[in-house]
Amino acid sequence: MIVHLWGKQGCAKCKALHNRLEKIQQTRDFTLVYHDIKTIEGLVAFCRHGSINGNTIPAVTIEGDLESLDRKDWNYPGCLPLYGEMGICTDYDNGGVVRPEAIEYLLNKAEELL
Numbered sequence: 001m002i003v004h005l006w007g008k009q010g011c012a013k014c015k016a017l018h019n020r021l022e023k024i025q026q027t028r029d030f031t032l033v034y035h036d037i038k039t040i041e042g043l044v045a046f047c048r049h050g051s052i053n054g055n056t057i058p059a060v061t062i063e064g065d066l067e068s069l070d071r072k073d074w075n076y077p078g079c080l081p082l083y084g085e086m087g088i089c090t091d092y093d094n095g096g097v098v099r100p101e102a103i104e105y106l107l108n109k110a111e112e113l114l
Contacts, residue, residue, distance in 0.1 A: 001029070001062060001063075001114060003062055003063075003107070005018055005032060005035065006035050006057055006060070007036060007037070007057055009036055009039075011057065013058055013096060017098050018058075024103055028107060037057065051087070052082065056090050057089075058089075059087060059089035060087055061085060061086065061087035066085065067086065068081055068083060068084055068085055068086060069081035069106065076088075076105065077094045078095035078096055079097070079099070088103075
């Protein structure tokens, strides 16, 4: 499984989410790809990606042809499922922290579908 983290240099929430993903990666099998949207490469990837709002960075997506998570019963404050793809983004209106439980839920759902 390939997990993409969308963030930017100097963002404390981006760094915290990166650290959480690296910690989870120690016990789960996935490849983590980091995209810094303040670099040319990261910005081009971000523009090509198209489903993440720059105001909801950091965000995490799972590579593949996967359905998006259901927002109806979402129980993880601080982040929201993305529309149109398997991923979550930061919800700054409700705490703005992507917690490890939400990451685990995302990874479990992706593994079910892959």
